[in-house]
Amino acid sequence: MPRVTVLPAGLVLEARPGQTIMEAAREQGYYWPTTCGGQGICTSCTCSVEEGADALDPMGPAERRTLYAEFGEAQVRARRLRLACQARVRGDVAVQKRGVRQA
Secondary structure, three states, X not given: OOEEEEXXXXXXXXXXXXXXXXXXXXXXXXXXXXXXXXXXXXXXXXXXXXXXXXXXXXXXXXXXXXHHHHHOHXXXXXXXXXXOOOOEEOOOEEEEOOOOXXX
């Protein structure tokens, strides 16, 4: 099963292939900051991909639109930003997100 490492907390989550980062966290009893509840329309769940960007499904048009509107294309690319509610896991990945904690 793919693993998602969440920094700076150092949490290691197991994710089923195709599961979003946020779904994996919630399923294992962790709170992941969100305002829209995982609909992909806010940016509260945004994380930066530190390692394993290729282990995530490519960004879809709705996710891209939301992130570009909030941060701009250059920042999204430079900081490797993804919405945790939209980023589907295919392999091991490490992301940076403050505020993730035991629910």
